[in-house]
Amino acid sequence: MDLNFIEYEKRGRVARVTIDRPERLNALHPPASQEMRRVFLDFRDDPDVWVAVLTGSGERAFCAGNDLKYHAERGAAGEAYPGASAVPFGGITGDFECWKPIIAAVNGYAMGGGLEIALACDLIVADESARFGAPEVNVGLVAAAGGVHRIPRQLPLKVGMGMLLTGKPIGAEEALRWGLVNEVAPAGKALDAALRLAEEVVDGAPLSVRASKQMALMGLDMPLEEAMASGFSEYERAIASQDFVEGPKAFAEKRKPSWKGK
Numbered sequence: 001m002d003l004n005f006i007e008y009e010k011r012g013r014v015a016r017v018t019i020d021r022p023e024r025l026n027a028l029h030p031p032a033s034q035e036m037r038r039v040f041l042d043f044r045d046d047p048d049v050w051v052a053v054l055t056g057s058g059e060r061a062f063c064a065g066n067d068l069k070y071h072a073e074r075g076a077a078g079e080a081y082p083g084a085s086a087v088p089f090g091g092i093t094g095d096f097e098c099w100k101p102i103i104a105a106v107n108g109y110a111m112g113g114g115l116e117i118a119l120a121c122d123l124i125v126a127d128e129s130a131r132f133g134a135p136e137v138n139v140g141l142v143a144a145a146g147g148v149h150r151i152p153r154q155l156p157l158k159v160g161m162g163m164l165l166t167g168k169p170i171g172a173e174e175a176l177r178w179g180l181v182n183e184v185a186p187a188g189k190a191l192d193a194a195l196r197l198a199e200e201v202v203d204g205a206p207l208s209v210r211a212s213k214q215m216a217l218m219g220l221d222m223p224l225e226e227a228m229a230s231g232f233s234e235y236e237r238a239i240a241s242q243d244f245v246e247g248p249k250a251f252a253e254k255r256k257p258s259w260k261g262k
Helices: 030-045 068-074 113-120 135-139 147-154 157-166 172-177 190-202 206-219 224-229 233-239 242-252
Strands: 006-011 014-019 051-056 061-063 102-106 109-111 123-127 131-133 183-185
Touching: 006 030, 014 030, 014 190, 051 061, 051 190, 061 102, 061 113, 102 113, 102 190, 109 113, 113 131, 113 147, 123 172, 123 190, 131 172, 135 157, 147 157, 172 183, 183 190, 206 224, 206 233, 206 242, 233 242
Parallel strands: 014 051, 051 102, 061 109, 102 123, 109 131, 123 183
Antiparallel strands: 006 014
């Protein structure tokens, strides 16, 4: 795969995706978002990788959001700059269904669109230097790549509205306190912690993991009784799989299960 702004590698069952524009604090422009889209579609469709970890190159930023220099050179009132609408920002903030888990390893700034990308992931590990913010209102923009919708859903309403309406960022410990992140790692260690977490996810039956993600997220939009009575495609795949037999058998035989993902 020919990539200029994103690094992509697969190690065992884990795919590692790195935004590689450190000279712009890993801010994204449309060509970078298009590359992320291609990468994450490949991850979604590759049966041999089960979890993805997304991070940013360097120590200063996970992703500083929209590349405002690129925007300023090409934007105009009332219209998106060229390519802005070709794919969702970061490739995964919208129109992207993937039941494999994605973990964000946040080093430094996750601002604007960078926060929106992290919010689109299933788990977030931050290092102690991480800063999360939605400063769009301070530069004449709106957190329209999911931020205005995901922030109030993933944070207490008043906390989320404070971030959206003032643009004021929060640090890693505050993000942990409000449940925005799963873990805070020492400075420079977010990727290591995220990769460890990925291996913990890989230890589970992959189809069970995907079913759990699908059922939990889709069920959020349903009343409890409706969600419990509904059918889910990933659940049907999981219970019809070889792994559905292997798990209890391995438990009874006191050995580690050998998951096939089918």
